Amino acid sequence: xxxxxxxxxxxxxxxxxxxxxxxxxxxxxxxxxxxxxxxxxxxxxxxxxxxxxxxxxxxxxxxxxxxxxxxxxxxxxxxxxxxxxxxxxxxxxxxxxxxxxxxxxxxxxxxxxxxxxxxxxxxxxxxxxxxxxxxxxxxxxxxxxxxxxxxxxxxxxxxxxxxxxxxxxxxxxxxxxxxxxxxxxxxxxxxxxxxxxxxxxxxxxxxxxxxxxxxxxxxxxxxxxxxxxxxx
Amino acid sequence: xxxxxxxxxxxxxxxxxxxxxxxxxxxxxxxxxxxxxxxxxxxxxxxxxxxxxxxxxxxxxxxxxxxxxxxxxxxxxxxxxxxxxxxxxxxxxxxxxxxxxxxxxxxxxxxxxxxxxxxxxxxxxxxxxxxxxxxxxxxxxxxxxxxxxxxxxxxxxxxxxxxxxxxxxxxxxxxxxxxxxxxxxxxxxxxxxxxxxxxxxxxxxxxxxxxxxxxxxxxxxxxxxxxxxxxxxxxxxxxxxxxxxxxxxxxxxxxxxxxxxxxxxxxxxxxxxxxxxxxxxxxxxxxxxxxxxxxxxxxxxxxxxxxxxxxxxxxxxxxxxxxxxxxxxxxxxxxx
Numbered sequence: 009x010x011x012x013x014x015x016x017x018x019x020x021x022x023x024x025x026x027x028x029x030x031x032x033x034x035x036x037x038x039x040x041x042x043x044x045x046x047x048x049x050x051x052x053x054x055x056x057x058x059x060x061x062x063x064x065x066x067x068x069x070x071x072x073x074x075x076x077x078x079x080x081x082x083x084x085x086x087x088x089x090x091x092x093x094x095x096x097x098x099x100x101x102x103x104x105x106x107x108x109x110x111x112x113x114x115x116x117x118x119x120x121x122x123x124x125x126x127x128x129x130x131x132x133x134x135x136x137x138x139x140x141x142x143x144x145x146x147x148x149x150x151x152x153x154x155x156x157x158x159x160x161x162x163x164x165x166x167x168x169x170x171x172x173x174x175x176x177x178x179x180x181x182x183x184x185x186x187x188x189x190x191x192x193x194x195x196x197x198x199x200x201x202x203x204x205x206x207x208x209x210x211x212x213x214x215x216x217x218x219x220x221x222x223x224x225x226x227x228x229x230x231x232x233x234x235x236x237x238x239x240x
Numbered sequence: 241x242x243x244x245x246x247x248x249x250x251x252x253x254x255x256x257x258x259x260x261x262x263x264x265x266x267x268x269x270x271x272x273x274x275x276x277x278x279x280x281x282x283x284x285x286x287x288x289x290x291x292x293x294x295x296x297x298x299x300x301x302x303x304x305x306x307x308x309x310x311x312x313x314x315x316x317x318x319x320x321x322x323x324x325x326x327x328x329x330x331x332x333x334x335x336x337x338x339x340x341x342x343x344x345x346x347x348x349x350x351x352x353x354x355x356x357x358x359x360x361x362x363x364x365x366x367x368x369x370x371x372x373x374x375x376x377x378x379x380x381x382x383x384x385x386x387x388x389x390x391x392x393x394x395x396x397x398x399x400x401x402x403x404x405x406x407x408x409x410x411x412x413x414x415x416x417x418x419x420x421x422x423x424x425x426x427x428x429x430x431x432x433x434x435x436x437x438x439x440x441x442x443x444x445x446x447x448x449x450x451x452x453x454x455x456x457x458x459x460x461x462x463x464x465x466x467x468x469x470x471x472x473x474x475x476x477x478x479x480x481x482x483x484x485x486x487x488x489x490x491x492x493x494x495x496x497x498x499x500x501x502x503x504x505x506x507x508x509x510x511x512x513x514x515x516x517x518x519x520x521x522x523x524x525x526x527x528x529x530x531x532x533x534x535x536x537x538x539x540x541x542x543x544x545x546x547x548x549x550x551x552x553x554x555x556x557x558x559x560x561x562x563x564x565x566x567x568x569x570x571x572x573x574x575x576x
Contacts, residue, residue, distance in 0.1 A: 200519055205528050205535060208500075212511040212533070212552040215502045218342070219488040220350045220509045224314050225416060225429045227327045227337055228303035229531050229554070 016040075017059050024063055057081070281374035281390045282356075284406050289354035291411035294318060294344060299383070299434030300330070305427045305531045318344065346462035349488035353506030361486040368506040371395055371484040380405055382414040383431040392507065397421050398482040398559045399508045400532075410436055418532055421556060426532045474499055475542070476514050476549075480566035482559055485510075510553025510560065512567060520548035527557065536560040542569045 019036050022028045028036065040056035061079065068075050209230045216226035298315040311330040316323065323342045329335040352359055358367040377389040387405040394401050401423070405415035415430040474492075476499065484505040491500045496519075501512040528535040534557050537550045551564040 197522070201523055201526075204515075204520060204523065205530075208511070208513050208550055208552055209528075209530055209533055209535060211500065211513075212502075212509075215489060215500075215511060216509045216554075217339075219348050219502050219504055220507065224301060224312065224316075224325075224327060225303070226509075228301070228310055228312055228429060229305075229427070229533055 012039075016056050020056060020060050020063060024067065281376045282369065284376070284388055284390055284411070285368075285374060285392070285404070286355045287411035288404070288406050288413050289351055291407075292413060293323065293342075293351075295410055295412055295436060297410075297412065297434055297436050299431050301429060301431045303427065303429050311432075321345070343462070348462060349486050350504040350506050350509065353486070353504065359486050362481070366484045366486045366505065368484070371399065371505055372401075372507065377403070379408075382407075383434050385409065385414065385434070387414055393419075394421075396483075397556065399484075399505060399555055400426070402507065405430075407434075418554065474514075475569050475571065476567055477570040478512070478563060478566050479568050480562060482555075482563070508553065508555055510551055510555050510563065512563065513548075513550040513552065514567070515548040515550070516545055521546045523548055527561075529557075534560050536564045538564045538567075540568075 016036065016039050019028060019032060023033065023036055036056070040060070065075050065077075213226040213230035217224070220226065296317050298313075300311060300313050303310045303312065309331075313328040313330055315326045317325075321344045322340070323344065325337075325339045325342075327337040347355070349359060353366065353368045356368070358365040360366075371394060373393045373395060375391045375393070377391045380387045380389050382405050386408045388408055390404050390406060392402040392404065400421070401419035403415075403417040403419065403425075404413050406412070407414050412434070414434065415428070417428045418426045420426050474490075478501075481503060482505070485503040485508075486505070487501060488504045488509070489502045491498075493499045497516045499514045503510055503512070523537060523539070525539050526537050528537070532554050533552060534555065535550055535552045536557070537548055540547050540549060549564055549567045551560040551567075553560060
């Protein structure tokens with residue numbers, strides 16, 4: 009048995025176990041084809057077809073299945089040859105192309121409306137997306153700061169947050185910006201100013217809770233500063 | 241394999257056309273909501289005004305501003321025609337606000353405006369619908385409840401807009417987003433949990449609620465139906481107010497010499513404080529901003545006395561500035 013035959017036998021064995029690659033399968037089929045042509049001249053017992061048959065018989069007998077020696081392959085091959093090739097009719101052709109067009113159109117429609125839904129979601133969910141990019145309106149930045157308190161003006165309670173948050177832009181904290189509109193030489197106490205603003209903002213929010221229809225909202229906006237925690 | 245099967249199914253002409261038809265139907269059904277709903281949106285707002293006061297509920301809500309989140313617990317009870325409220329901050333230092341004794345029948349200017357009344361003030365009528373447009377923007381789900389979303393857009397640049405989510409069953413506002421003039425969200429208020437269950441009525445009022453002092457709600461700003469809002473007698477008078485805003489409360493000068501006014505258009509509110517004491521004399525004119533609340537402080541001199549005028553509110557900075565500059569002594573007005 010030549011090396012080639014031995015390799016083929018091994019490959020056939022692998023094929024039976026379903027362990028061959030597609031390239032190998034093609035090679036086996038090709039060699040079996042060549043074998044078939046040479047069958048008459050050479051030792052037919054070693055041809056690929058015979059090996060294949062034999063392996064299957066072994067496998068079948070080991071599994072206790074009935075073993076048949078009849079070779080149907082030639083008859084099946086001949087029957088396939090006699091069968092006419094499938095033809096694609098004009099109508100079928102048209103149908104399938106309209107079908108494809110319809111699919112493409114549906115996909116396009118879905119895409120269009122899907123994208124529209126994405127781009128214009130209902131207002132509430134739009135907020136969620138936009139929340140990250142909130143900005144102070146330019147109108148509210150119009151007056152240039154003559155003096156800007158380095159620590160930012162804010163009620164004492166938020167002071168902790170400021171020191172913790174630093175200048176981290178991604179986690180914006182409540183930093184009330186105070187801008188003095190005219191550069192005045194007048195002396196004033198930053199603490200007093202802070203307390204004053206704290207106080208009036210708190211008074212405003214307490215009043216707003218009663219005088220607006222926003223329910224609890226004003227209480228959340230301005231929190232009670234420590235300076236006047238027991239006043240009012 | 242599965243893909244091929246699906247493809248085959250789609251290729252089947254009958255199914256294909258059915259699918260197309262369904263798609264088209266879906267597209268048309270989803271078309272834009274029409275402006276005719278403006279009235280019902282406005283009705284929803286009016287219902288909301290009533291619900292926030294008259295319902296008993298407890299819940300947790302969040303307040304978000306620029307990525308900062310606060311969570312707050314609230315209990316709102318109605319007993320014998322009076323309201324009791326307890327608001328507890330759940331984050332940071334312990335803070336608690338208790339209010340009691342607000343009569344259900346006490347409707348203030350904002351209540352009246354939101355419930356559809358036209359209020360007469362300064363010889364003109366103020367009405368909410370003259371200054372805002374209301375649109376229903378579909379349905380949603382907040383705090384596990386079905387809500388209707390209403391977009392409230394201002395008709396001018398003097399005030400902010402809102403998106404509010406109103407509970408379909410009770411009418412309570414479960415979410416409110418404040419929108420800048422450019423339509424960007426500035427802050428968000430949203431319930432995460434709310435309960436309207438009946439056992440709330442039997443809720444034992446906590447000891448703080450019953451005994452704390454200085455928590456009784458002032459009833460002086462209540463308005464009768466069709467009542468004309470009286471202007472107050474003060475030496476100060478606003479020369480200009482954003483249209484639609486009416487006086488909703490006034491506090492005469494206290495022991496520190498601070499007078500305050502509060503104005504509302506039904507949704508937005510701002511306060512005006514006038515101070516004349518040594519403490520405020522030294523303050524320079526300034527702008528302050530805390531979240532969406534702006535404060536504009538101006539100084540003016542009258543009868544050899546320095547006054548600090550401060551406008552505080554959830555209104556655009558430009559509006560607050562205009563109001564602050566328009567507060568003048570009444571005497572000056574009459575001379576002109």
